[in-house]
Structure formats: C-alpha cells, structure tokens
Amino acid sequence: xxxxxxxxxxxxxxxxxxxxxxxxxxxxxxxxxxxxxxxxxxxxxxxxxxxxxxxxxxxxxxxxxxxxxxxxxxxxxxxxxxxxxxxxxxxxxxxxxxxxxxxxxxxxxxxxxxxxxxxxxxxxxxxxxxxxxxxxxxxxxxxxx
Amino acid sequence: xxxxxxxxxxxxxxxxxxxxxxxxxxxxxxxxxxxxxxxxxxxxxxxxxxxxxxxxxxxxxxxxxxxxxxxxxxxxxxxxxxxxxxxxxxxxxxxxxxxxxxxxxxxxxxxxxxxxxxxxxxxxxxxxxxxxxxxxxxxxxxxxxxxxxxxxxxxxxxxxxxxxxxxxxxxxxxxxxxxxxxxxxxxxxxxxxxxxxxxxxxxxxxxxxxxxxxxxxxxxxxxxxxxxxxxxxxxxxxxxxxxxxxxxxxxxxxxxxxxxxxxxxxxxxxxxxxxxxxxxxxxxxxxxxxxxxxxxxxxxxxxxxxxxxxxxxxxxxxxxxxxxxxxxxxxxxxxxxxxxxxxxxxxxxxxxxxx
Numbered sequence: 001x002x003x004x005x006x007x008x009x010x011x012x013x014x015x016x017x018x019x020x021x022x023x024x025x026x027x028x029x030x031x032x033x034x035x036x037x038x039x040x041x042x043x044x045x046x047x048x049x050x051x052x053x054x055x056x057x058x059x060x061x062x063x064x065x066x067x068x069x070x071x072x073x074x075x076x077x078x079x080x081x082x083x084x085x086x087x088x089x090x091x092x093x094x095x096x097x098x099x100x101x102x103x104x105x106x107x108x109x110x111x112x113x114x115x116x117x118x119x120x121x122x123x124x125x126x127x128x129x130x131x132x133x134x135x136x137x138x139x140x141x142x143x144x145x
Numbered sequence: 146x147x148x149x150x151x152x153x154x155x156x157x158x159x160x161x162x163x164x165x166x167x168x169x170x171x172x173x174x175x176x177x178x179x180x181x182x183x184x185x186x187x188x189x190x191x192x193x194x195x196x197x198x199x200x201x202x203x204x205x206x207x208x209x210x211x212x213x214x215x216x217x218x219x220x221x222x223x224x225x226x227x228x229x230x231x232x233x234x235x236x237x238x239x240x241x242x243x244x245x246x247x248x249x250x251x252x253x254x255x256x257x258x259x260x261x262x263x264x265x266x267x268x269x270x271x272x273x274x275x276x277x278x279x280x281x282x283x284x285x286x287x288x289x290x291x292x293x294x295x296x297x298x299x300x301x302x303x304x305x306x307x308x309x310x311x312x313x314x315x316x317x318x319x320x321x322x323x324x325x326x327x328x329x330x331x332x333x334x335x336x337x338x339x340x341x342x343x344x345x346x347x348x349x350x351x352x353x354x355x356x357x358x359x360x361x362x363x364x365x366x367x368x369x370x371x372x373x374x375x376x377x378x379x380x381x382x383x384x385x386x387x388x389x390x391x392x393x394x395x396x397x398x399x400x401x402x403x404x405x406x407x408x409x410x411x412x413x414x415x416x417x418x419x420x421x422x423x424x425x426x427x428x429x430x431x432x433x434x435x436x437x438x439x440x441x442x443x444x445x446x447x448x449x450x451x452x453x454x455x456x457x458x459x460x461x462x463x464x465x466x467x468x469x470x471x472x473x474x475x476x477x478x479x480x481x482x483x484x485x486x487x488x489x490x491x492x493x494x495x496x497x498x499x500x
Contacts, residue, residue, distance in 0.1 A: 072296045090429075
C-alpha cells in the first residue's frame with residue numbers, strides 16, 4: 001500500500017484523472033473510486049450503477065455518485081462489457097468510504113483493449129505526481145481566496 | 146482588458162420548472178462545447194417544488210396537494226433535498242469549467258468558493274451569513290440559501306442555489322410529505338426556527354432584482370470579471386428545447402425510481418439534560434434530514450449546527466459519533482454529550498419505518 005500525502009494509493013492499481021481505480025486480473029478489470037476521491041468527497045450517499053452487459057468506452061461516464069449535495073461521474077478507466085456490479089452498494093454506499101479498494105468496489109469490466117488502454121492511465125511513479133499536483137492546485141487556490 | 150462572462154438574467158417573468166431547469170442544464174453543456182465562457186443564470190420560478198436528482202418524489206411530496214394548489218413539481222439534475230421555489234426565491238444556475246481560475250479545486254473547494262460569493266452578496270445587502278460546510282448558507286443558525294451541484298458534462302459543472310428573499314412556510318407545510326413537518330419545537334414549526342429570508346433579516350421589503358444585482362456584483366468582484374447580459378444562442382435554444390422534451394416533461398424523469406429507500410424514525414431518550422426527541426429521515430443508509438428537539442437547554446444555532454453536521458452523511462454509528470464530535474463544543478446542549486446524543490439518534494434509526 002503506497003501512502004501519498006495521507007492518501008492510500010495502492011501501487012498495483014491504475015488510476016484515471018476522474019479518480020477511479022482499476023485492478024487488472026487477466027481481462028477482468030475491477031473498478032472503484034480512490035481513497036483520494038472518498039476523502040475529498042466525504043460520505044457517499046447514493047450510487048447510480050450501470051447495468052450488467054452494458055458496453056462502455058474508456059473515458060465514458062458509466063455511473064453517477066452522490067456525496068452530500070454533489071453528483072459526480074464514474075468514468076470507465078477501460079473499454080469493454082460490464083460483467084458485474086456491486087449490488088451491496090445499493091444498501092450501503094458507505095463501503096466506498098470505509099473500504100474503497102475492497103468491499104467498496106463498484107463494477108467489473110471485461111476489457112476489450114486492455115494493453116493499449118492501460119497506457120492512458122496513471123500508474124507507478126506518475127501517481128505521486130498526480131496526487132501532488134492535485135494537492136498543490138488546492139493549496140494555491142485556497143491561498144488566493 | 147476585462148474578461149467577460151455571460152449573464153442570462155430573467156426578471157420579466159417567473160418561468161416553469163421545465164424551462165428554468167432546462168436552461169440550467171444547458172449552461173455546463175454549452176461551456177463544455179467550447180462555445181462559451183462561464184454563464185450565470187439568475188431568475189425566478191413559478192410557485193413550484195423541486196426535488197434532488199436522487200430523491201424519492203413520492204415520499205418527499207404530497208403530490209395531490211401540489212396539484213390542487215397549482216404548484217408545479219419536478220426533479221433537478223443536481224443533488225440534495227426538496228426546495229420550494231417561487232417568484233420570491235432567487236434561483237441561480239451557474240455553468241463553468243471546474244478549473245476556472247479563482248475556484249478552489251475539488252468538491253468542497255467549489256462549494257466554498259461559490260458560498261464565498263453568496264456570503265459577499267448578502268453582506269452588501271447588510272446580512273451576515275456563514276457557510277455551514279458542506280451544505281447551506283445560514284444566518285444566526287437559520288438556513289437562507291441551499292447549494293447543490295452536478296458534474297454531467299466533461300470537466301464542466303452546474304451549480305444550483307436557491308436564495309430565499311421571502312418564503313411561504315404554510316405552503317411548504319401543506320405540500321411536503323415528510324413527517325418532519327409535524328414536529329413542533331417549543332411552539333414553532335421546526336421550519337420556522339430553522340429557516341430565514343432576506344426580508345426577515347433586513348426587516349424591510351426588498352425586491353428580488355436588488356438581490357440579483359448583489360449576486361451579480363459579488364461574482365464580478367470575486368473573479369475579477371464583468372458580466373455581459375446575453376440570451377441563449379440558437380444552439381443553446383435547441384439544447385433547452387431538447388432538455389424540456391427529453392427530461393423535464395417526462396414522467397420517467399420526474400418519477401424516477403433511481404433513489405435510495407426513504408424511511409423515517411423517531412427516537413425519544415430521557416437524559417440528564419432533559420427529554421431528547423430525534424426525528425430522522427433516512428435515504429438508504431444515509432441521513433437525509435434530522436431534527437433534534439426536546440426540553441433541553443441550547444440555542445437554535447447550536448442545535449442547527451449539530452443537525453447540519455449529520456445531514457447527507459452516513460447513518461453508521463461511528464460516523465454519527467465522528468460527525469457530531471467534529472462540531473461539538475462544551476455545553477452545546479446543557480447536560481448532554483456526544484455519546485448520549487448518538488444513542489438517541491440510533492434509537493430513531495432503530496424505529497425507522499418506510500414512508
């Protein structure tokens with residue numbers, strides 16, 4: 001588990017700029033929201049999940065997530081068919097906050113173009129730069145306010 | 146050279162929910178197309194009630210009373226709960242890119258930034274409001290404006306605000322379905338003690354256009370820009386028509402079943418500090434609303450601060466305790482402490498019934 005400035009960002013995962021993570025297991029890609037996202041968003045109160053068998057493209061909005069009075073997007077990190085959604089979340093969305101990389105997983109995609117699309121995601125050392133840039137931007141705007 | 150943002154300002158007439166919400170949804174869409182700088186939409190609705198995107202409209206409203214009174218109902222695309230709108234409530238829609246200079250990034254940053262603008266607007270009118278993270282603007286512990294947002298289109302966001310210039314409490318009590326309206330708190334309805342308006346705070350009559358002027362100027366001051374009054378372009382008018390037709394006049398949108406289960410529970414607990422009565426509205430596993438009442442000693446500000454710390458948060462015991470502790474100050478409610486208050490809220494949760 002890599003900790004970057006107080007956020008758990010596991011090394012083995014891939015991330016997109018919309019704060020989704022992707023865990024690769026063969027062609028099966030499990031997707032969730034990162035610890036950075038859940039700490040920033042606060043308590044998740046509703047999740048609008050896609051249907052199984054839906055086809056998604058990398059970068060496409062495949063669900064919605066509400067924290068307090070804000071509704072955000074779940075953006076598919078890879079293309080493919082949604083083969084599983086976490087129905088437990090319909091009963092208890094707080095799993096995304098309490099266990100974002102475990103019980104708080106959101107969906108599984110059977111990826112269609114994995115090798116090429118992983119190149120477009122943030123991984124390894126680049127995760128540190130990504131998180132640090134997000135924090136820096138927040139600090140700069142706060143200072144200006 | 147000045148940077149210009151666009152302003153759609155409608156003071157000629159109050160608009161239908163379908164029209165107003167469709168214009169608002171067009172704002173981030175248009176900015177995302179690269180056609181427009183940020184757009185501010187200031188207007189008023191006809192008498193209406195609007196629920197949040199993922200609210201159960203049938204649990205939230207007495208639809209037969211709305212129909213009988215000619216009050217429109219609809220569902221917006223942003224989060225949060227029920228708002229009553231009308232000719233004396235300033236509606237604000239704002240479409241912009243999340244990385245617009247001057248905005249703190251992230252969800253809380255964006256809410257803080259827009260709240261700062263509205264606080265400044267109210268200040269110029271002579272009202273000292275504060276931001277209740279992460280929900281509402283308040284004056285002396287009473288809500289004066291509600292904020293909500295959505296990110297539907299690329300990196301562009303829609304921000305909604307309703308700013309109360311005047312407000313019809315009896316109408317609200319008649320058309321809202323939540324059992325919370327039955328709560329009487331020391332002789333007042335719980336809403337009278339928890340809401341205020343621009344006119345009430347100023348103690349005089351003030352027009353909605355004056356409030357709109359103040360909002361417009363506060364935006365200009367905060368972001369160092371000027372507004373240019375404008376109207377939707379042909380492309381934007383097409384989008385507005387599309388949203389009216391495909392979203393805001395469709396039953397499958399208005400009566401959408403994509404929402405958590407609504408439940409309500411009451412908890413009563415005798416404590417050292419007096420009788421504690423908790424009225425809890427649950428949306429799935431989250432607290433949508435809570436009213437803390439009873440015969441204890443406290444101030445409306447302190448009670449509202451505690452209630453607000455719990456709204457739109459998880460109803461798990463540890464989160465209730467953490468959220469209360471995050472705002473708790475010694476003697477906030479005389480003779481009570483966080484564990485006792487948590488216990489009373491859990492009692493209400495245990496007693497929950499389906500609405």
